[in-house]
Amino acid sequence: MKQELRLQTALRHSRGQSPGTIPQCFRQLGTSPFRVALDWDQGERIHPRGFNAMHRMKCATAVLLLIWRTVSPAEAELAGEDRVHLTKMTGHLYRITAVSGFEVNFVASIGPDGILLVDTRFKDTAAELKDKLHALGQRDVKFVINTHAHVDHTGGNRFFGQQAVVISHPALRGKIQKGRYILDENPDQALLELTLSDSLNIHFNGEEIPLLALPGSHDNDDLLVHFTKSKVVYMGDLAYGMHYPTYDTDTGDAAKYAEIVGRALEFLPDDVLIVSGHGKDCTIPEMREFQAMLSETTRIVVEALESGRSTEEIEVASLGKWANYAGEYQDAAGWIRALAGSVKKRGKPSVDLIAPMYLARKADGIGAAIARFNSILNASPGDYHLDLYIFGKYLVDQEAWNDAAEIFALANSAHPDNPYVWLFWFLQAEAHLAAGDSQSAREKYQRCLELKPDYAKAKTRLVELTG
Numbered sequence: 448m449k450q451e452l453r454l455q456t457a458l459r460h461s462r463g464q465s466p467g468t469i470p471q472c473f474r475q476l477g478t479s480p481f482r483v484a485l486d487w488d489q490g491e492r493i494h495p496r497g498f499n500a501m502h503r504m505k506c507a508t509a510v511l512l513l514i515w516r517t518v519s520p521a522e523a524e525l526a527g528e529d530r531v532h533l534t535k536m537t538g539h540l541y542r543i544t545a546v547s548g549f550e551v552n553f554v555a556s557i558g559p560d561g562i563l564l565v566d567t568r569f570k571d572t573a574a575e576l577k578d579k580l581h582a583l584g585q586r587d588v589k590f591v592i593n594t595h596a597h598v599d600h601t602g603g604n605r606f607f608g609q610q611a612v613v614i615s616h617p618a619l620r621g622k623i624q625k626g627r628y629i630l631d632e633n634p635d636q637a638l639l640e641l642t643l644s645d646s647l648n649i650h651f652n653g654e655e656i657p658l659l660a661l662p663g664s665h666d667n668d669d670l671l672v673h674f675t676k677s678k679v680v681y682m683g684d685l686a687y688g689m690h691y692p693t694y695d696t697d698t699g700d701a702a703k704y705a706e707i708v709g710r711a712l713e714f715l716p717d718d719v720l721i722v723s724g725h726g727k728d729c730t731i732p733e734m735r736e737f738q739a740m741l742s743e744t745t746r747i748v749v750e751a752l753e754s755g756r757s758t759e760e761i762e763v764a765s766l767g768k769w770a771n772y773a774g775e776y777q778d779a780a781g782w783i784r785a786l787a788g789s790v791k792k793r794g795k796p797s798v799d800l801i802a803p804m805y806l807a808r809k810a811d812g813i814g815a816a817i818a819r820f821n822s823i824l825n826a827s828p829g830d831y832h833l834d835l836y837i838f839g840k841y842l843v844d845q846e847a848w849n850d851a852a853e854i855f856a857l858a859n860s861a862h863p864d865n866p867y868v869w870l871f872w873f874l875q876a877e878a879h880l881a882a883g884d885s886q887s888a889r890e891k892y893q894r895c896l897e898l899k900p901d902y903a904k905a906k907t908r909l910v911e912l913t914g
């Protein structure tokens with residue numbers, strides 16, 4: 448419950464987020480958004496003017512839900528809050544925590560050579576970050592290092608990338624222009640100028656800063672950044688403050704975490720402090736324990752699968768002493784699903800659905816996007832409800848209500864056996880209502896309630912519509 452409460456708070460923080468954040472949230476979650484979407488029902492006020500996308504993250508991650516635009520008292524309070532906090536770690540090295548839906552940690556070296564920024568957080572906190580960096584007397588961001596592609600680490604690139612050299616793993620550059628990232632509609636300045644697939648040393652503000660490529664677990668483009676004189680390492684989302692991590696379900700592999708973190712530990716000296724992308728800082732002994740947890744839980748889950756058990760049959764208790772490693776972003780059952788899902792996915796090609804649909808709609812409208820979907824579904828049968836949800840959500844963010852309604856309808860017609868059919872009826876109803884089509888909205892709310900009679904939000908809407 449505590450986790451759910453925190454996630455709800457996170458949602459409230461997240462208004463106004465880039466549309467691009469949403470797909471990422473899901474991928475990092477490694478789970479369906481819909482399970483958690485229900486939590487949002489309580490206490491949400493309704494305003495019948497337009498959609499808003501909400502997400503809750505873990506990565507962190509978030510889980511997203513479409514709700515009506517409204518400003519709650521909690522949000523009004525948060526609007527005036529500082530969301531970017533800088534803490535001095537050493538002479539010129541700062542730990543930065545940004546809150547926008549959830550916390551992300553990153554670091555900056557600020558000194559006579561200018562500013563080296565490791566990760567840029569979401570675009571909605573970039574202006575505040577810029578002001579706070581300037582307040583420290585330095586305005587010149589020379590380098591931006593992205594530790595991986597997720598938009599809670601790269602979303603500010605559009606602000607800082609213009610003046611700085613942007614550095615990352617080569618997989619990031621191509622990725623940021625296609626697939627689900629295409630919905631982010633990143634400008635050129637968000638892209639990379641310099642890539643490394645192995646290692647790179649930067650000399651900046653009086654210290655040597657090795658960058659080490661460690662792709663393959665959280666995502667396929669992770670880096671760590673070691674500030675040697677400061678004895679600080681930023682591990683991005685390879686470190687999770689001593690909790691189960693999340694991973695990118697498309698291009699990451701949860702079952703590779705143990706190996707990748709092990710490689711980081713081989714590289715790092717014993718006296719460094721590790722800054723996690725999410726969660727508390729860690730020492731090397733703590734990271735060794737984290738790595739042991741990763742290694743043991745992976746072994747347990749792999750052995751269970753090999754013995755013929757299904758993912759659902761692998762109990763949390765089977766994780767033994769590691770069963771209590773749950774954190775804000777991942778619980779034990781979620782970690783088991785992540786490991787099992789990664790193992791099962793190996794060797795299977797991923798189908799890029801969103802980019803072709805996005806491009807087809809841009810060229811020839813929503814009908815072309817739907818035709819593209821149908822041809823992909825014929826060629827590669829599967830359940831694409833989550834992709835359709837993400838694409839529909841993007842259309843909601845664009846206030847393309849009729850197009851969104853068509854996509855939510857498509858999800859139900861293509862996947863009638865999906866357990867979240869009721870939610871797609873609801874989403875379709877919301878889109879119809881936003882488009883001013885009360886009659887269609889009423890019908891879809893009723894369809895939703897036929898499958899999910901206790902869904903309070905649909906009941907409320909229906910009461911409003913019918914008087």
Ligand SMILES: [Zn+2]
Binds near residue numbers: 597
């Ligand atoms: Zn991430």
